Each structure stands twice: as C-alpha cells, then as structure tokens.
Amino acid sequence: MKNSAISERKNQSISRGVGMTTQIYADRAENSEIWDVEGRRYIDFSSGIAVVNTGHRHPKVIEAVKAQLDRFTHTCHQVVPYESYVRLAERLNGMLPGKFDKKTIFVTTGAEAVENAIKIARNATGRPAVIAFAGGFHGRTFMGMALTGKVVPYKVGFGAMPADVFHAPFPVALHGITVADSLAALDRLFKADVDPARVAAIIVEPVQGEGGFYEAPRDFMTALRKICDQHGMLLIADEVQTGFARTGKMFAMDHHEVAPDVTTMAKSLAGGFPLSAVTGRAEIMDAPSPGGLG
Ligand SMILES: Cc1ncc(COP(=O)(O)O)c(C=O)c1O
Known part of the structure; x- marks a missing residue:
C-alpha cells in the first residue's frame, strides 16, 4: 500500500475540515516509533498530541485493555456501575493538587471534560459567565469552541457562539504581553463587559498548547487564584494536554503554588483510549443533581 494512494482515497471520502499535518499513514506503532504503510520507520515526537505520554x-x-475486553465492554455506569470507575476516581482525587476533598466524573473526550467543567461551575456558583484566554484551546464542541481563543481555524464559519464567554490576553513575553498587562485587561473586562459577580469561572491552560507552548507565569497563576477568591469565581485548570507528566510533574499545576478548584483531563489519562475526567472540590462536584452529569 502507498501513502499517496490512501491520500487520494482520503480526499474523496473524508471532509477536508479534518485537517492533517502529515500524509504518512500509520501501519503500526511501538513506544516512540511509528511505521508507515510503506514500511518506513519514524520517531514520533507528537505522541498523538500528548495522548501517548x-x-x-x-x-x-x-x-x-485485553483483560477488560474479556470481562465486559459497556454497561453504562449510570445503569450498572463498576468498581474500576470508583478506583480511578479515588486515584485522581488523591493525586491532584489541593489539600481538600475531591470528587471526579469520567467522560470521553477533552472537549467533553471542558463542557462538564463549565456545567459544574455554573451549577455550583449559580453564575453564567466564563473567562478564558486568547490563544487558549479548549476543544471543538460549542462551549469548547467558544472558550477557545483563536478564530482561525476553530470558530470561523461556525457561529453563533454560546453567550457569556469572555477572553483576556494571556501573558506571553514573546508577544510583549506581561503579567501586569493581562491582569489590567481582566480588570478592564470587569469594568467594561461583565460584572465579576456574574462570572462562574476562569478557565486556563497552565501551559498553552495549541496557542504556541506558552507557560503561565507563576505570579500570573497566583494572581488568578486571588481574583477568583476575591470574587467567588472558580479556577479551572485545563490539563487535557499538560496532564500526566507532560511537563515533568504529574500535573502542570504541581509547578504552581496555588491549586485550581476544578481540573479537566483527557489524552494521556488513558494512553490512547478515549477517556477524560473532571476532578474538583467535592462540594463543587456535588452541585449538579443526579442525572445532570453522565
Ligand atoms: C487544553 C486542551 N483542552 C481541550 C482539548 C480538547 O480535547 P479533545 O480533542 O479530546 O476533545 C485539547 C485538545 O487538544 C486541549 O489541548
């Protein structure tokens, strides 16, 4: 089989909206190497975008996975639950930063984890608005897309966006945006666009991934924590891409002095299988009534 021949078939059969970085069709992969259908061997620096850390x-x-396949594939946890769900929740609750009781839910994709984190934050605070950052990426579902701070290619042609989502600039020294600039912009946002008392949460990637691999400075994260505490907002760390040792510690927030109220995870949580999670303060996670999450 030739890469070029499959590529031709791909062009005829798959929407061009699914953009592709390479035209190397994978045949098999092992550890950090991929072999294509023509037998060429590659070192995989992408890890499926941080999915197989x-x-x-x-x-x-x-x-x-093999052991699980021999037992059952799906019962729907809301119908017939299973112990492994509970066990993994216990492990995440114990691992995530923050010295407080935590609870977890599992869903399927990073975007779905983000959607649920916002649902939970709105429910727990009784407030509608959310603040995200320019250059941030939070997924391709409607709320994920609205939170994402990049018009091209993620939002263009897909409007209208969900309401009550606001963006502030992310501090990036390379772009000449200091922590003070970002915080001043947040202040302006509260004066010009949204009453902080209406804001449920600030969502932030501890290291912007899609935005260009920019670390949130420590004093920035500490300042966000302070603003959230001051106004009763929740701090949501989107660790979908940074989680599970991608940054050298288990979570990128482990590099910071402050803890988020809620964390979203996906990608390397399951090493290539579709699983995502939201973990947060127990009382926040318990805000939605039974059936509201699943
Ligand atoms: C920070 C962040 N949030 C959310 C997502 C969306 O995850 P998914 O593609 O699994 O929906 C991604 C995906 O790259 C991401 O990097």
Whole structure:
C-alpha cells in the first residue's frame, strides 16, 4: 500500500475540515516509533498530541485493555456501575493538587471534560459567565469552541457562539504581553463587559498548547487564584494536554503554588483510549443533581 494512494482515497471520502499535518499513514506503532504503510520507520515526537505520554502500546495499558475486553465492554455506569470507575476516581482525587476533598466524573473526550467543567461551575456558583484566554484551546464542541481563543481555524464559519464567554490576553513575553498587562485587561473586562459577580469561572491552560507552548507565569497563576477568591469565581485548570507528566510533574499545576478548584483531563489519562475526567472540590462536584452529569 502507498501513502499517496490512501491520500487520494482520503480526499474523496473524508471532509477536508479534518485537517492533517502529515500524509504518512500509520501501519503500526511501538513506544516512540511509528511505521508507515510503506514500511518506513519514524520517531514520533507528537505522541498523538500528548495522548501517548507513556509511548504507543505501553504493555501495561495493552494488558489492562485485553483483560477488560474479556470481562465486559459497556454497561453504562449510570445503569450498572463498576468498581474500576470508583478506583480511578479515588486515584485522581488523591493525586491532584489541593489539600481538600475531591470528587471526579469520567467522560470521553477533552472537549467533553471542558463542557462538564463549565456545567459544574455554573451549577455550583449559580453564575453564567466564563473567562478564558486568547490563544487558549479548549476543544471543538460549542462551549469548547467558544472558550477557545483563536478564530482561525476553530470558530470561523461556525457561529453563533454560546453567550457569556469572555477572553483576556494571556501573558506571553514573546508577544510583549506581561503579567501586569493581562491582569489590567481582566480588570478592564470587569469594568467594561461583565460584572465579576456574574462570572462562574476562569478557565486556563497552565501551559498553552495549541496557542504556541506558552507557560503561565507563576505570579500570573497566583494572581488568578486571588481574583477568583476575591470574587467567588472558580479556577479551572485545563490539563487535557499538560496532564500526566507532560511537563515533568504529574500535573502542570504541581509547578504552581496555588491549586485550581476544578481540573479537566483527557489524552494521556488513558494512553490512547478515549477517556477524560473532571476532578474538583467535592462540594463543587456535588452541585449538579443526579442525572445532570453522565
Ligand atoms: C487544553 C486542551 N483542552 C481541550 C482539548 C480538547 O480535547 P479533545 O480533542 O479530546 O476533545 C485539547 C485538545 O487538544 C486541549 O489541548
């Protein structure tokens, strides 16, 4: 099989809206290497965009999945629950930063985790508005897209966006935006656009991924925590891309002095299988009534 021949078929059969970085069709992958359908071997620096942090087909992951396939594939946890859901929730609750009781829910994709984090934040605070940052990426569903701070290619032609989403500039020294600039812009936002008493949450990537790999400075994160505490807003860390040791610590927020109220996770949580999670302060996570999440 030739990459070019599959590429031709792809052009005829798949929407061009699904953009592609390469035209190398994967045949198999092992640890940090991929072989294409023509037998060429590549070093995979992308890890499926931070999805296989422990390498392709990590033996422990494959073993766990095989064992599960021999037992059951789906019962719907809301109908017939299973212990592994509880066990993983317990592990995440114990691992995430913040010395407070935590609870977790599992969903399927990063965008879905973000959607649920916003639902939970709105429910817990009784407030509608959300603040995100320019250059941030939070997914391609409607709320994920609205929160994403990049028009091209993520929003163009897909309006109208959900209301009550506001963006502030992210501090990036390379772009000449200091922490003070970002905080001043937030202040302007509160004066010109949205009453802070209407804001449910600020959502931030501890390291912007899609935006260009920019770390949130420590004093910026500390200032966001302070603003949230001052106005009764929640701080949501979107760790979909930064989680599970991508930044050298288990979570990127482990590099900071402050903890978020809610964290979204996906990607390397399951090493290549579709699983995402929202973990947060127990009382916040318990705000939605039974059936509101799932
Ligand atoms: C920070 C962040 N949030 C959310 C998402 C969306 O995740 P998914 O593509 O699994 O919906 C991504 C995906 O790259 C991401 O990097």
